[in-house]
Every structure is written in C-alpha cells, then in structure tokens.
Amino acid sequence: xxxxxxxxxxxxxxxxxxxxxxxxxxxxxxxxxxxxxxxxxxxxxxxxxxxxxxxxxxxxxxxxxxxxxxxxxxxxxxxxxxxxxxxxxxxxxxxxxxxxxxxxxxxxxxxxxxxxxxxxxxxxxxxxxxxxxxxxxxxxxxxxxxxxxxxxxxxxxxxxxxxxxxxxxxxxxxxxxxxxxxxxxxxxx
Amino acid sequence: xxxxxxxxxxxxxxxxxxxxxxxxxxxxxxxxxxxxxxxxxxxxxxxxxxxxxxxxxxxxxxxxxxxxxxxxxxxxxxxxxxxxxxxxxxxxxxxxxxxxxxxxxxxxxxxxxxxxxxxxxxxxxxxxxxxxxxxxxxxxxxxxxxxxxxxxxxxxxxxxxxxxxxxxxxxxxxxxxxxxxxxxxxxxxxxxxxxxxxxxxxxxxxxxxxxxxxxxxxxxxxxxxxxxxxxxxxxxxxxxxxxxxxxxxxxxxxxxxxxxxxxxxxxxxxxxxxxxxxxxxxxxxxxxxxxxxxxxxxxxxxxxxxxxxxxxxxxxxxxxxxxxxxxxxxxxxxxxxxxxxxxxxxxxxxxxxxxxxxxxxxxxxxxxxxxxxxxxxxxxxxxxxxxxxxxxxxxxxxxxxxxxxxxxxxxxxxxxxxxxx
Numbered sequence: 001x002x003x004x005x006x007x008x009x010x011x012x013x014x015x016x017x018x019x020x021x022x023x024x025x026x027x028x029x030x031x032x033x034x035x036x037x038x039x040x041x042x043x044x045x046x047x048x049x050x051x052x053x054x055x056x057x058x059x060x061x062x063x064x065x066x067x068x069x070x071x072x073x074x075x076x077x078x079x080x081x082x083x084x085x086x087x088x089x090x091x092x093x094x095x096x097x098x099x100x101x102x103x104x105x106x107x108x109x110x111x112x113x114x115x116x117x118x119x120x121x122x123x124x125x126x127x128x129x130x131x132x133x134x135x136x137x138x139x140x141x142x143x144x145x146x147x148x149x150x151x152x153x154x155x156x157x158x159x160x161x162x163x164x165x166x167x168x169x170x171x172x173x174x175x176x177x178x179x180x181x182x183x184x185x186x187x188x189x
Numbered sequence: 190x191x192x193x194x195x196x197x198x199x200x201x202x203x204x205x206x207x208x209x210x211x212x213x214x215x216x217x218x219x220x221x222x223x224x225x226x227x228x229x230x231x232x233x234x235x236x237x238x239x240x241x242x243x244x245x246x247x248x249x250x251x252x253x254x255x256x257x258x259x260x261x262x263x264x265x266x267x268x269x270x271x272x273x274x275x276x277x278x279x280x281x282x283x284x285x286x287x288x289x290x291x292x293x294x295x296x297x298x299x300x301x302x303x304x305x306x307x308x309x310x311x312x313x314x315x316x317x318x319x320x321x322x323x324x325x326x327x328x329x330x331x332x333x334x335x336x337x338x339x340x341x342x343x344x345x346x347x348x349x350x351x352x353x354x355x356x357x358x359x360x361x362x363x364x365x366x367x368x369x370x371x372x373x374x375x376x377x378x379x380x381x382x383x384x385x386x387x388x389x390x391x392x393x394x395x396x397x398x399x400x401x402x403x404x405x406x407x408x409x410x411x412x413x414x415x416x417x418x419x420x421x422x423x424x425x426x427x428x429x430x431x432x433x434x435x436x437x438x439x440x441x442x443x444x445x446x447x448x449x450x451x452x453x454x455x456x457x458x459x460x461x462x463x464x465x466x467x468x469x470x471x472x473x474x475x476x477x478x479x480x481x482x483x484x485x486x487x488x489x490x491x492x493x494x495x496x497x498x499x500x501x502x503x504x505x506x507x508x509x510x511x512x513x514x515x516x517x518x519x520x521x522x523x524x525x526x527x528x529x530x531x532x533x534x535x536x537x538x539x540x541x542x543x544x545x546x547x548x549x550x551x552x553x554x555x556x557x558x559x560x561x562x563x564x565x566x567x568x569x570x571x572x573x574x575x576x577x578x579x580x581x582x583x584x585x586x587x588x589x590x591x592x593x594x595x596x597x598x599x600x601x602x603x604x605x606x607x608x609x610x
Contacts, residue, residue: 021218021458028214033206040207050210057217117197122205125198144195145202172195 003030006072013075017064024061031076032057035083041129041141042087052090056083084146088156091138115179119186128178136171143168215609216567218458221505439476442590445469449603451496451572459502463514467494467601471589482538487528488546490589494520496556508564514574515557522548548587554580562605574601 004012009030015023035056039049060082067078117125129137142148142156143164153164451465468491475486498516505511525546531538558576565571576599580591590597 019458021221024221025214025218028217032209032213034204036209037202037205037207041202046210050213053210053213054216054220057213058220061217061221114194117194117201120201122201125201126205126207129198129202140195144199175198176194 003076009072009075010069013064013067013069016061027075028057028061031079034076035079037126038080038083038145039087041126041145042084042138043090044130044134048090052086053083056086059086084141088138091134092158113176113180115176116183117179119183120179124182125179128175128182131178132171132174135167136174139164139167140171140175212567219505219564219567219607219609220508436477436479439474439478440588440593441474441476442588442593443472443474444597445471445492445590445599447599447601449496449572449601449605451603451605453500453605453607455502455607455609461500461502461512463498463500463516463605464496465603465605467496467518467520467603468492469494469520471591473589475588481534483532483535485530485532487530488525488587488589489527490525490546490548490587491523492520492552493523494518494552498556503559510562510564510570511559512562513557513559514576515555517553517555518578520552520554522552546587548583548585550583550585552580552583552591554578554591556599558599558601560601565604568607570605570607572601572603572605575599576601 003009004026009027012023012027012030016027032053036049036053039053039056043049043052056079060079067075069075129140132140138157139153142153143150148156150161150164150168153159154161157164159167447467447469449465449467451463451467453461453463455461471488471490471492473488473490475484475488477484477486496516496518498514498518500512500514503511503513525548526543527546528541528543530541556576556578558574560572560574560576562570562572578597578599580595580597582592582595
C-alpha cells in the first residue's frame with residue numbers, strides 16, 4: 001500500500017474523524033501491514049497478534065479526535081505507539097515473566113562479530129527477531145525500534161535497568177550469530 | 190560516528206510490512222462506535238423514534254392490562270325457531286307473552302342480542318352453540334323446557350291488554366305453578382338451560398304492570414327449586430334472574446412469547462436488512478359462566494414468522510449494538526390446540542377434552558422496535574428487542590391476541606447472525 005502524502009493523510013484523518021467509514025478503511029489499509037509487522041516482533045503467537053491488532057485499531061479509530069497531526073510521519077508514529085503499548089500490555093498480563101533478573105551489569109560479550117545487516121533481506125531479519133526468546137526480543141524491540149533507554153524500558157516492563165541491559169546484551173549476541181550464520185549459509189550456496 | 194548495527198537493523202525494518210490477519214478489518218469495524226457527525230441528526234431521530242415506539246408500546250400495554258380480562262356478559266341466543274310446539278305431554282313451565290320493560294332494564298349487563306318482538310319459545314331447549322362470533326358459550330340444559338301451546342302461540346301486541354287478558358295470564362301462571370309443585374314435589378330445575386329461551390323473551394316490548402316479572406322468573410331460582418306457591422315467588426330477587434339467565438364470558442389473552450433466529454446484512458455502516466424466523470406462542474383463556482356451570486377453554490397457538498426489517502444502527506460499542514428496526518412480518522400458524530374443561534359448582538363435570546385449532550390464512554403484521562445486541566462472537570449476537578406491532582385481521586373467527594389487541598407491545602429475544610460487506 002502506497003503511503004499517502006501528509007495532505008492526503010490529513011484529509012483522510014478529518015473524514016475518519018467525522019465517521020466516514022471509507023476514510024477509516026483507507027487509513028487502516030495504509031498502516032495495517034506495518035502495524036502487523038510491528039506487533040509480530042513483540043508477539044510470536046499469531047492469534048495473539050490478531051487480538052492485539054484488533055484492540056489497537058479500535059483504540060486508534062476511537063481516539064482520532066485526541067490525535068494532533070504534526071506533519072508527515074506523526075500519524076504513523078502515533079499508531080505504532082498505541083500498537084506497541086497494546087502488545088506490552090499483553091506481555092505484562094502473563095503470569096510468568098519472560099525476563100530473567102540480572103543482579104549485575106554484564107559486560108559486552110567479547111568477540112561479537114558485527115553482522116552486515118544490509119546484506120540480509122528485511123523478511124529474514126524480521127524472522128530472526130521473531131525467533132528471539134521473548135524477554136530478549138521485547139527489550140531489543142524497545143531499545144532498537146522504539147529508541148527507549150534502559151531506564152524507560154525498565155519502567156515499562158517493571159524490571160531493573162540491569163536486567164534490561166543484560167537482556168539486550170544477550171539479544172544482540174543471539175541475533176548477530178543468527179545473521180552471520182544466515183550470511184555464511186548464503187555465501188556457501 | 191559509526192552507527193550501531195542495531196540501528197541499521199531498525200532502519201531495514203522501518204517500513205517493513207506483513208499481511209494482516211484475515212478478517213481483521215471486519216472485527217475492527219464491527220466494534221467501532223458510530224461517531225459520525227453527519228449521522229448525528231439521523232441517529233438522534235432514530236433514537237427518538239425508537240423511544241417513542243417503546244413508550245407507545247408501554248402505554249398500550251398498561252392500557253390493555255387495565256382492560257383485562259375482557260368480560261362480556263350477554264344472553265345466549267336461541268337456536269330453535271319460534272314456533273308452536275308439538276303437543277306437550279307435561280307442561281314444564283308456562284311463559285307469559287309479555288314482559289314489562291322494567292325487566293329488561295333490570296339486566297344492565299345484557300349485551301344486545303337480536304330479539305323478536307314476540308315471545309320466542311323453543312322446545313325443547315338444546316345446548317346452545319357458539320354464535321358466529323364465537324362469543325356465545327355453551328348453555329346446558331338438563332331439563333327440556335316445554336310450554337303450553339296456547340302460551341307459546343300467544344301474540345304480543347303493543348296495545349294495552351284488557352283486564353280480562355291480564356287476569357287470564359295470572360290465572361294460567363298460578364295454575365301451572367300449582368300443578369308443577371304437585372308433580373315434582375319440589376323437584377329441581379336447572380336454571381342454565383332454562384335461560385336460553387326465557388331470557389330471549391326479556392326484550393319483549395310489553396307495557397309495565399301486565400305481569401310481575403318476579404313472578405315470571407321466580408320458578409328458576411338460583412337454587413333451582415320450584416316455588417310451590419306464588420307468594421314465595423315474590424322473594425326472588427332480580428339479581429338471581431340475571432345470574433340464571435346471563436352467560437358471562439371472560440377472555441384473557443396472554444402476551445405472546447417470541448423467540449427469534451435472525452440474519453442481518455449490513456448494507457452500509459448504518460443501514461441493514463434483516464430477516465429470519467420468529468417463533469411466537471399465543472395463549473388465550475376463555476371462561477364462560479352460566480349459573481353454576483363454568484366452561485374453560487385454553488387455546489394455544491404456535492406461529493412461525495418471517496420478518497423483513499430495515500434496521501438502523503444507532504450506537505455501537507466493542508461488545509454491544511443499539512439499533513432500531515421496522516418492517517412487515519408474515520406469520521403462519523403451525524399448530525394449535527384448545528383444551529376444554531367444564532365444571533359445575535366448582536367440580537369438574539367431565540374429562541378435559543382437546544381439539545386442534547387450525548388457522549389457515551397467513552397473519553400479516555407491521556412492527557417497529559429498538560433493540561440491544563450483545564456480541565457473542567464476531568458474527569453472532571444475542572439480542573433483546575422491545576417493540577410495537579400492528580397485526581392485520583386474518584379473516585378468521587378465531588379469537589387471538591392479534592385480533593383482540595391488534596396494536597400491541599412486543600418483546601422478542603434470540604440469536605442474530607451478522608454479515609457485513
């Protein structure tokens with residue numbers, strides 16, 4: 001789906017706020033694939049992804065009046081923020097925490113080979129992120145994609161900053177190994 | 190400064206998209222509230238119309254409850270033709286041909302029953318058949334009523350009778366009473382049956398004073414004892430006369446129980462078309478009292494209806510939907526029974542009988558209502574819908590709540606399957 005320009009987006013937004021269902025549908029079509037991918041990076045279960053997306057879109061379209069348009073990309077960022085919040089809410093509702101508390105700061109693992117991300121297709125990268133253990137994945141998503149600090153991550157997830165850092169550390173090591181493995185296999189072919 | 194490879198990873202996936210789960214939009218749309226400003230006026234109009242329909246329904250409901258049960262006292266009709274009877278072996282009673290207007294006035298609850306100007310006498314009295322309007326109730330006759338031919342054949346006249354005629358009437362009546370007392374030795378007469386022919390005569394247009402009406406009816410006291418002397422006759426009250434010769438029918442139509450299974454196509458975000466099947470059970474009770482005899486008919490009819498309603502969604506939440514709808518419905522009576530029980534003096538006289546009640550014509554109606562639907566799944570919802578409907582006459586003589594209260598409050602509940610574009 002081709003993303004609309006800022007003017008087009010504003011027009012659709014106004015119509016959707018008036019209850020125009022076609023405009024609402026167009027906004028949905030513009031962002032549903034992006035938000036599905038975002039949600040899928042947090043949740044591995046397909047039915048959970050669907051439920052969270054449904055809740056997120058209902059929240060988005062029910063609160064369009066409260067959104068303040070601040071130019072291109074602002075609507076996308078706002079929609080993504082709501083979707084991520086809904087995904088985190090789902091994760092927090094689980095009885096067992098996926099995060100292993102780390103009492104001490106763990107140093108950067110020695111010898112982490114920096115992967116050449118540019119040579120890996122997006123779909124493969126997405127799949128590798130999804131294969132990460134849930135605790136690693138969540139922290140990595142918030143750190144890398146939402147640009148949150150460890151303090152913010154710790155507040156969002158109810159963990160310590162050390163735990164956030166250690167989870168990210170392990171996620172990096174896990175992911176870099178995966179990417180390098182992928183590239184190695186590709187070069188062998 | 191060299192970028193962290195995690196930043197490059199995020200950039201690679203910045204605009205990455207994946208196919209949306211199937212049916213996601215439908216789920217989202219069905220849960221979206223209607224917040225259209227353009228629809229505002231229509232929505233409020235719809236809400237106002239729905240509220241008005243419900244209020245009107247409640248008004249009719251309370252009005253109807255105040256009127257129930259429908260008590261319809263009236264005199265049973267005479268089935269037999271007015272004619273001189275065959276020679277009677279033993280006269281059971283003698284009927285004077287003239288009754289003062291005062292007697293007629295003394296029975297205020299008597300519903301108009303066509304009455305000939307002359308005194309009608311039927312011999313013997315048969316059990317009365319229900320009238321064509323089915324308002325007449327069975328009137329039992331335990332004792333055949335026979336009237337002397339000369340009394341029965343007497344012609345009524347508007348001209349004042351002369352004294353000789355009056356004296357003759359009184360003499361004939363007293364003679365008859367004396368004869369009856371000696372033969373029956375206080376034998377019982379069942380007033381129910383006697384009323385059929387005698388009551389009909391109450392509408393005779395004779396002038397007052399020709400004959401004492403108390404004397405005339407005194408032979409049929411509520412207890413059924415025949416007065417041996419004319420002096421005792423005077424003690425019989427007119428209320429007893431009314432009781433003995435008036436058949437009172439009480440109708441009670443219970444509000445139908447309705448259960449539906451409907452399918453709604455959402456043509457637009459607001460408007461929809463709905464059909465399905467609606468089952469209705471109608472129950473009516475007819476209670477007829479004639480003296481000590483009580484006849485109870487319990488009628489149960491089962492209808493299956495096919496509605497076609499235009500629906501307007503007024504508000505929608507994640508799990509509920511408020512709507513208004515209106516349209517016609519055609520119903521078919523698929524089964525019906527009438528159970529009949531007769532009791533005399535509070536004791537059931539015979540076993541309860543049951544017969545089938547058939548209604549062949551289709552029952553048409555129009556209705557409007559406002560409903561609340563709670564979503565069980567994305568497509569299936571449980572609804573409760575108060576409303577108001579008008580039922581057209583189906584052309585049959587069967588008395589139903591649809592016929593007696595064509596405009597009435599309704600309440601339907603059931604399951605609904607929703608289909609969206």
